[in-house]
Amino acid sequence: MKRKYILPLFLLIQIVFLKILAFFPETVERFYSNGLYVWISSFSRTVLGKIPFSVGDIIYGITIIYCIYWFFKNRKLNWKDKIWASLSFISVAYFLFHFLWAFNYYRVPLFEKMDIKREYSDADLIAFTQKLIVKTNEVQFAITKDKTKKVVNPHSQDSIFKLTQYGYDHLAKQYPIFKYETPSRKKSLMSLPLTYMGFGGYLNPFTNEAQVNDKLPMYGFPNVVCHEMAHQIGFGSESECNFIGFMAGVKNKDLYFQYSALSNALRYCMSNIGAKNEKEFNRLKVKINPGILENYKESEKFWEQYDTFIDKAFHAFYDQYLKSNQQEDGIDSYSKFVDLLINYYKDKEIK
Structure with a gap:
């Protein structure tokens, strides 16, 4: 040959x-x-x-x-x-x-390892979202002392990289499978291209570096770091990494990490409700502190600046990439972590 x-x-x-x-x-x-x-x-x-x-x-x-x-x-x-x-x-x-x-x-799916159900009813989604609204409102007010003010994260990006360890250390005490050692968290040199592609970060599979887009709105930056760290400890599924990143965020003693995780999860839950029941979405939306909605607007405004055919093309490519790698829902798999959240916290407080 x-x-x-x-x-x-x-x-x-x-x-x-x-x-x-x-x-x-x-x-x-x-x-x-x-x-x-x-x-x-x-x-x-x-x-x-x-x-x-x-x-x-x-x-x-x-x-x-x-x-x-x-x-x-x-x-x-x-x-x-x-x-x-x-x-x-x-x-x-x-x-x-x-x-x-x-x-x-x-590898074995996380819901099997942690014995978490995947199915949930609309009532389960609404009940969890209401619980999440209360918690997110509480943290937002604890930071700003004003329900109408958006959260402005005062930490530098480098300090956020270091602070993420607290959340993972706390999480690992309860679940050793999430133990994170030997940090390698970095700002991507390709942050501008990443932004045009519509990505907040990525794990480099060849060097095992957690790459984070340094142009992101700062209130959401900690959550992205926690997500990429979940990939580093060996989890490929985007929904699983969203779930792990959420838990590492809420278990961090820093309120800005908690807010970053909670506001991200709340946005996914409200989006799921909005897709099914507009009336219920509007009922719940008025319960969310205006400052949280301001952060959402901040994020939307940021991404709109870079909304071109490029991000649509890369999202289409990434959708197929995920489907070819055991994630049949493609790019929609990011939102599937709501399944894990609802069932994990069904009989637990969010903490």
């Missing part, structure tokens, strides 16, 4: 292997997520965590430049050879992507 066919063939083998692997989540959980990945992630974050800038962003930048250079340099190359070379590159990247992090997409 010619060498140029080896890596493309390996790509096909990987795809078939992953289709089979999806039937063995317990094996992935035991040997990868709680085994090999623990060592891989610890090594990556130990080596790169103290570097003050995003190594992963630089690697991405160099890779993009090199690919453009390669295609320009080999523009006269036979198109079939270009395809085989491209498939070889994709094959290697695909292997590293899964080996270094993405096998976590195939």
Whole structure:
């Protein structure tokens, strides 16, 4: 067999292997997520965590430049050879992507590990949302002393990175599976492109750095950091990371972290209610402190500045990416953490 066919063939083998692997989540959980990945992630974050800038962003930048250079340099190359070379590159990247992090997409779902139901009724959603409104109002007023004032987070972004550890430490006392060690949390060097793409942050699977968009409205910044940290400890599902990030936020002693988590969850819950029952949505909306609604307007105004065809294209791409990685709801899976929240807090206080 010619060498140029080896890596493309390996790509096909990987795809078939992953289709089979999806039937063995317990094996992935035991040997990868709680085994090999623990060592891989610890090594990556130990080596790169103290570097003050995003190594992963630089690697991405160099890779993009090199690919453009390669295609320009080999523009006269036979198109079939270009395809085989491209498939070889994709094959290697695909292997590293899964080996270094993405096998976590195939682990046991969190609702099974924590014995949380997934189904809920409209009444359950409304009851939880009412509880959430009370709690969010309470924290907003504790910060501002005025129901009409929006929350302005006084912390610097670097201090927020450090403060996130308190929430995870507290959370790990109750659930050791959420233990977070060896921090590697950074502001993305590609924050402006991320904003145009409509993303608040991402985990670099090759370097295990939690990348956060440093242009985000500050009231929501802590929640995004907590979400990306959940990816770092081995959770691939966006709904699970929203849920873990929420709990790490509300368990943080800092009120601004609590508010960031609560206001984010409330927005998702109100959106779900609005999609089903406009009358109920309007009834609940008047119970929310005006200052919280001001923060929502702040966020909407921010994203509207960057609302172009670019974010729609990337969201469509990301939707397909999630669906191909065990998240059948695609980009809607972000809101599925409401299922986990409602059932987890059904007989508990939000704290």
